[in-house]
Amino acid sequence: MPNLRKILILTLCFIPCYATLSVAVIIPEDTPKNCKKLLDQIGGIPLRPEGSAIQDPYFKEVDRVAAILKGNDQLNETNEFINPRKWRELTAESGLPGADLPKTVGGKDLPIHDVLKMFEYAGRYSLNLRDIVGGGHARFLLGSSAPEHKKILEQVAKGNGYVAIAITEKEAGSNVRGMQSVSKKVEGGYEISGDKFYNARLGNCSHVIIMTQAPGQEGKTGKISSYILPIDYPGLKVTEIKAGGLKGNSFGGVSFKNLFIPETARIGKDGQSTETFRKHFTYWRTMQISAAIGTARRALEMTSERMKTREVGGKKLASMTHLQQALADHTMKMDAAAVYLERIVKNMEEGKEDDATTMAAGAKGLFIKQAFDAVEFSTTTHGASGYDLENDLMGRLWDLQGLKIADGSSDVMNSEYVKRIYGKDMWDFAFSGGGQ
Numbered sequence: 001m002p003n004l005r006k007i008l009i010l011t012l013c014f015i016p017c018y019a020t021l022s023v024a025v026i027i028p029e030d031t032p033k034n035c036k037k038l039l040d041q042i043g044g045i046p047l048r049p050e051g052s053a054i055q056d057p058y059f060k061e062v063d064r065v066a067a068i069l070k071g072n073d074q075l076n077e078t079n080e081f082i083n084p085r086k087w088r089e090l091t092a093e094s095g096l097p098g099a100d101l102p103k104t105v106g107g108k109d110l111p112i113h114d115v116l117k118m119f120e121y122a123g124r125y126s127l128n129l130r131d132i133v134g135g136g137h138a139r140f141l142l143g144s145s146a147p148e149h150k151k152i153l154e155q156v157a158k159g160n161g162y163v164a165i166a167i168t169e170k171e172a173g174s175n176v177r178g179m180q181s182v183s184k185k186v187e188g189g190y191e192i193s194g195d196k197f198y199n200a201r202l203g204n205c206s207h208v209i210i211m212t213q214a215p216g217q218e219g220k221t222g223k224i225s226s227y228i229l230p231i232d233y234p235g236l237k238v239t240e241i242k243a244g245g246l247k248g249n250s251f252g253g254v255s256f257k258n259l260f261i262p263e264t265a266r267i268g269k270d271g272q273s274t275e276t277f278r279k280h281f282t283y284w285r286t287m288q289i290s291a292a293i294g295t296a297r298r299a300l301e302m303t304s305e306r307m308k309t310r311e312v313g314g315k316k317l318a319s320m321t322h323l324q325q326a327l328a329d330h331t332m333k334m335d336a337a338a339v340y341l342e343r344i345v346k347n348m349e350e351g352k353e354d355d356a357t358t359m360a361a362g363a364k365g366l367f368i369k370q371a372f373d374a375v376e377f378s379t380t381t382h383g384a385s386g387y388d389l390e391n392d393l394m395g396r397l398w399d400l401q402g403l404k405i406a407d408g409s410s411d412v413m414n415s416e417y418v419k420r421i422y423g424k425d426m427w428d429f430a431f432s433g434g435g436q
Contacts, residue, residue, distance in 0.1 A: 092159025123294025128248020203250025223271030
């Protein structure tokens, strides 16, 4: 089978060393003093897969940052430290924030298949750590030639910029064309109005991408425009929402009413952001799925360890073959998912964007659920200890529940996949009243 994993056990001595050095030298001065454990209770030291010559230094960088976050007493007391922007600052020198950004903006321009494995590796610690890898939503700007947008990309590659994207609204989630936010062309720029809700990263980002109906599309399911603004732009009002999982980042909304923005804020041409959205989220969903696979893989390894040591009725859990069968089933599904993602990446690298988009939609619908099921099995197999927050399995479960919804909910992604495989009329039957 392709991509069989060789496992390398980390020696415990590295973790305290990284934590001690980093707390003294690298933690920013404005890091909050009273913070809870950052990664939803990291469970143990992950068994580290052996990476390629390109991947391995970045794997070690993820190890280093995870050790800082777990080992720093200042950050483990009360409240939650939810600022991945700080985490990215810690990795700036390694180039991890710009791993998938072009060299023209200071990035590393690494092969996509290597970045894919970096996301998976970060996910082994926590889904929250996926946000230290690459340019994130700043990649939405890659097709722009505006010098202002290049400066933002340069800022992100240096580790001191971070971009959120505001699409979702209370009554318009994965259905981008159903959004009510609008823009109007005025002298010197645009006037935008709308309320975005259930968007991540707004409390941490330096810039936010806002998507609206294009000028002249009010009241229609028409073309989409996008704009990027500093998060402290006068007239933007950010609100916080409490979330059940994925607490390694902020969650909230942003509102704006009759807000004037300059023409330089527009990304691309009026009404042409739908294609940019499709291409960006094909990439983004693929990387998020890879992080989810890492989260599930580590949970299954923890379960294997538990089965070998935990006794019930005088017998090890590992002697119960039904548990071994389930462990095999969940492990195989994660291995198969990883191979499938590599095929998506191959399509991206070969310019087969339509194929990549189709496969990514189906993968988002299926593999996040399978990762969730794997962690649920792990939680149950651990018994009462699996429900203990000191064991991070419940944190992984909550995070995956959030990811089942984020970036296109599983149900919508499945329908998108069916539409792309079997024809648009299938979508129309489901969402346009065609079946009535």
